[in-house]
Amino acid sequence: MSESTSSKSAFSSAADVPSDAHALEVTDICHAELRRRPVPVPGQGQVLVRVDYSGVSVGTETFAAMRKIPASLDAWGPPPYVPGYQAVGRIAALGDDEPDSTLGVGDVVAVFTTSTHQRYLVASASSVYKLDSDNHLASASLFVMCSAGAHFLNRAGIQSGQSVMIVGQGLVGQLTAMLARLRGAYVIGTEISKEKIAISSTHCVDWIIDAAASLPSEQLAGRFPDGVDTVLHTANVSIKDSLRCVRSEGTFIWVGGNAVEGITFDIEEPHLKEIRWIFAHGVGDAKNVEHTLRMLSTGIIDIGPLITHKVNWNEAADVYNELFGRDRDRLNGIVIDWRDAE
Template sequence: MAAQMMNALAVTSLGKKAELISLPKPTADNDSIVIKTAYSGVSIGTEMWIAEGRRDDYGPVPFVNGYQATGTVVEIGPGAEGAVQLGDPVAVFCSGAHSEYVKASIGLAHKLSDPASMQACSMFVQPSVAANAWNLAGLNTGDVAYVVGQGLVGQCAAMIAKLRGAYVIASDVSGDRLERSRSVCADWVIDASGERALDAILERFPGGVDIVAESTGFGALLDDAMAACRGKGTFVFLGWYPDRASFHFQTPHGKQLNAVFPCFIGERPVRESVIRWIEEGKLEMRALISHELHWSEAEAVYNQLFTPTRNSYNGITIKWA
């Protein structure tokens, strides 16, 4: 019997092109499930590092990019029985999310309480990354936290820090991101295209702030970010640095900073809490989605992400149902 085929969005030329192609539908194996995808979420951060060949997560082209999706369970592998039922709505961390069907490990699948939350929950990875980072950094109620960069991870980090009772400062150069952050993410937002964020922060907090998270992955921002941290404060390497990261050693040395290097999306309780917050509306992920696409138009939009116009995008969801 011929394999059932599906539509998928594949990177076919690193840093240049993505195309809609037809691929065989995946099948569940041990400890995995297959979902019929409702939405896949696009991040123009880590995902584009992969699409441009700066990270080798999926091997040679062509490959289906994306790592977060929601949908309904259509197949359950022999090691995943009992964890979910056919028809359950779930959010998954996976490989190759931008396709009509997705296979995921049952350990990285989470049942949703409300199918209406599928679009918002298809962006659950970025807030999970941020929540894991704050857990490692020991963010406390009453802390002053500064998040450098307001891409999706930075926006989610600011939003979660505020939910946890911190006073949150955020900076960026993008007008759209700054406006979204003022609306739903941070207490004080600094337009770094018009003033030096470090000077503004030290004017209000001369001793520096309790915790600084650098979320952009741009090494040139590390020195100012570390200088904004108070003595014996905590610095979080929240961004992903594709090459070597360097900074003036004397700044963290003299301040005796604690350093945190979070990775991945946290343990299961972290992810479940984030998804619960999204479903309850406490994490306003819909406010961070700038573009809602049908899969048939995803190719044209995705190819814009290889150009400077990517800065006009925030969160992107692709509807596959």
């Protein structure tokens, strides 16, 4: 089945919607199963979306299922729950008697809400982004993580010709690196996972530093003795060495929802270098998300090589449970295909 299959006529009324449908459910700490759940009914200001693809946020979802996620990011609570927060699909029903004229049954949409790893979900109309086409939907299902990367770069004010180091090459780090290169920056990535180093060196960065070999600051000194213009810290690792990599009057970006409890560092070096410290979180405004979706759906940014696992819904639990095992580094971008999950 191709990504461009169902037409608007297939969603002409809510009568096409079953009473229950397949969903991925975290049933216990570090364990997921496939189950059938009742299909919810959209209320005032809501839409029912028939999901084609949902994208897995490996870091956030793993920590959530391990119950090690910061409270500020825990949108799911304890098990059982349906994980995920990003998906693409088609509107199957509207909850309003007089719906917003910009949305209609059959529209292709991207959704930023909780519990997206299921065939049907209800979302607020304000969390839905209408797409111009159904091209590259599998890639577009990871749009929230890509939008976050674009927002981080906006906060940093990245411009052509600047040098940027991105600490951590998980999927968010990789996406941020790709976007920074599109802006004309020279991009350096640091990572310890051999699998992610291989992906990033080929598709994301100009130079990859193996942080397992020696401190990135030591490896950086040969090419950038004064440091780089900007460091984006996207990983749960010590920030002490990351701060050493920033040039005088450069910029340090603390990214996303990294756990901050117990972090200590010497204030003297960043103080004397007059480093500008910026905190960045979330996806920015609607325009940022819409622009990111445009780049994904038109292929301006091709994240296909970053997706290591595009799995059918009936294999989703097996792959998802690998997030909690020793070999999880082989899982990079994960997309679940729900199109035949009836």
